[in-house]
Amino acid sequence: MPFGSMNAPATCQRPMQSVLRDLAPQKCLVYLDGVIAHGPSSHEHLANPRILLDRLRQVGLKLNPAKCRLMQKEVNFLRHDISKEYIQxxxxxxxxxxxxxxxxxxxxxxxxxxxxxxxxxxxxxxxxxxxxxxxxxxxxxxxxxxxxxxxxxxxxxxxxxESPILAFPDFAMESGELISDTDASVHGLGAVLSQKGETGEEHVIAYRSRSLNNRGKNYCTTRMEMLALVFFLKQYRYYLLGEKFVVRTDHQSLTWLGSFRDPKGQITRWHVYLQAYAFECFDR
Structure with missing residues (x-):
């Protein structure tokens, strides 16, 4: 592989994905030359690294022992510190x-x-x-x-x-309601995805924001707030699609999304898109 080739990352990732296709993501995660073996229990945490090492040995791939870490409760992967409960x-x-x-x-x-x-x-x-x-x-x-x-x-x-520690969503927790806080202004769109813990405390999962172009800055307040909601749902579709969640907004008109009469054009497209999600909208 020549240095500087723009296709080098994809060329490296392709064989890694091919070798570990049946193991990822249930037993391991792979990105280029970085691989993490994981498991939800101590038994699987011992078994999965062995399965991974056997697979790499079969295809002739070698590891650098100095860069290997076993039985870790926290790892550094892709410039993030990751544990079972959080990422920072x-x-x-x-x-x-x-x-x-x-x-x-x-x-x-x-x-x-x-x-x-x-x-x-x-x-x-x-x-x-x-x-x-x-x-x-x-x-x-x-x-x-x-x-x-x-x-x-x-x-x-x-x-x-001073960046916070972010939580992972827990879809198995019955009381763990997902919450989306969205907001919009001429300066941009902002949103926060969080989840209630067992004690009722909210834990942030992710922040998201984007600036507005000149066209977006000319939107009325309701359209701008609706744009913020649609933008956020698209960003975290993989978390929210198929899950019941709550949308909190400071714009009361959004609480009447299902009551819009004869929506046209862009509003119609947004309205149709929102129907794919199961959420309730509340004025905070």
Whole structure:
């Protein structure tokens, strides 16, 4: 495989998927040369690594013993610290972001945003925070570092360094109601997916946000709030489709989604899309 080939990742992933096809994702997870064997019980946690190692031996793939970890309660995978209950950012990377020097060129801004964007699911209203920095990336845009960019840069570093621990959804817990909080403004769309624990405390699963183009900024409030809901459902379709969940909004009109009379055009398409989900909408 030559260095620099744009197809290198896919070429590497393809044989790994082929070799471990019947094991992933129930017994292992694989991404390029990184593999995790896992199990829901201590018995399977012992058995699955053996199955994985036997399979790799059969096809002649070798492992680096110095990079292997066995019987771990927490692992670092793809720059995330992961355990049975939670996922959080790699602390070495967040320290790196906190100590990041002020960018002096567009290339340095792109480098910072590239690393920061990798952890955007941990930061509430990520798109709104980074909007002043994104403004520097426009075509033929003069690089002018103002107070707005400095505040955005400082907020982004602080938000990532203080990023919360996110929970995994537990679909087996009867009292674990999934909750979606959505909001919209001319600055962008934001949403939070969370779940109630056994004690009634809400645990955040993921944050999501995006900025609006000029067309979206001209939407009326109701259409903008509906766009935020549709955007969020599309992002977390794999969690929400087939599950009952609650949508909380600060826009009372969304609580009457099922009562819209003669919706037309875009609203009709959104209305049809929302019917695939089983949710109740409440005004918070």
């Amino acid at each position: 950012t790699d602390r070495t990377k967040t320290v790196q972001v906190e100590q990041w020097p002020i960018p002096l060129t567009v290339t340095e801004v792109k480098s910072f945003l590239g690393l920061a964007s990798y952890y955007r699911r941990f930061v509430r209203n990520f798109s709104m925070i980074t909007e002043p920095l994104n403004a520097l990336l426009g075509k033929d845009c003069e690089f002018l570092w103002t107070e707005a960019q400095q505040q955005s840069f400082d907020q982004r570093r602080k938000a990532l360094y």
